[in-house]
Amino acid sequence: MEVVIVPDATAGGELIAETIASLLSRKPDALLGVATGSTPLPIYQALAAKVRSGAVDASRARVCQLDEYVGLPVGHPESYRSVVLREVIEPLGLSEASFMGPDGAAEDVQAACEAYDKALAEAGGVDLQLLGIGTDGHIGFNEPCSSLASRTRIKTLTEQTRVDNARFFDGDTEQVPRHVITQGIGTILESRHPILLATGEGKADAVALTVEGPLASVVPASALQLHPHATVVVDEAAASKLKLADYFRATYASKPAWQGL
Numbered sequence: 001m002e003v004v005i006v007p008d009a010t011a012g013g014e015l016i017a018e019t020i021a022s023l024l025s026r027k028p029d030a031l032l033g034v035a036t037g038s039t040p041l042p043i044y045q046a047l048a049a050k051v052r053s054g055a056v057d058a059s060r061a062r063v064c065q066l067d068e069y070v071g072l073p074v075g076h077p078e079s080y081r082s083v084v085l086r087e088v089i090e091p092l093g094l095s096e097a098s099f100m101g102p103d104g105a106a107e108d109v110q111a112a113c114e115a116y117d118k119a120l121a122e123a124g125g126v127d128l129q130l131l132g133i134g135t136d137g138h139i140g141f142n143e144p145c146s147s148l149a150s151r152t153r154i155k156t157l158t159e160q161t162r163v164d165n166a167r168f169f170d171g172d173t174e175q176v177p178r179h180v181i182t183q184g185i186g187t188i189l190e191s192r193h194p195i196l197l198a199t200g201e202g203k204a205d206a207v208a209l210t211v212e213g214p215l216a217s218v219v220p221a222s223a224l225q226l227h228p229h230a231t232v233v234v235d236e237a238a239a240s241k242l243k244l245a246d247y248f249r250a251t252y253a254s255k256p257a258w259q260g261l
């Protein structure tokens, strides 16, 4: 995998927004897989600024969700559908019709998961998948020991993830749903270009294990080692435990500009 160390979250957001812009210029109806949480917000803000300034035409872009809470009422402000509508679809000026996600309120959750995997395949597959990383190394909501071949399915959040996400639920861990639907690791690995952004010191251990540790389901993000074109963008704080940081810096500094990410 390629590791790019940027000075801060804003620079990471700008770099990835540039990559999305370049993809949309080659493929205007690209399918963009989007993550939620705090980390990707600088990407969405930078991309929306490019759309507003006319530098990017995102009008034909298609967007798909990575994961969703199970059991939140439809329209709950913290459902990931609501978050993506608020942070991505509206700022990019897209319509809801260009957006798909798993149905976290479905009565038959298993059927909803299978339907979502099928819908992704029928849409031609995900061109660029944005990912954050959990402090426990999860991608999507594939918690430690998720099958590296997993498909979209229901998962149970770890206590750590519920504590981490309580900030979106008035600081109350009890309000954070226990169950989620998440694209599986196998599903994520089918995307043509997964890009993981990690910022802040709290992610440094998970990043080091992902990049320099062995491939292991106990660190789900390490599955990106299997992808022929995975990119990990980290700020200085999240890179602070990488032993090969200087090598990654030198490699990126001498990379031909035409290659992009």
Ligand code: F6R
Pocket: 034, 035, 036, 037, 038, 039, 040, 066, 067, 080, 131, 132, 133, 134, 135, 138, 139, 140, 141
């Ligand atoms: C969210 C998701 C999660 C988050 C991760 C990091 O859609 O899939 O894997 O990316 O929990 O969250 P933040 O960015 O809030 O630290």
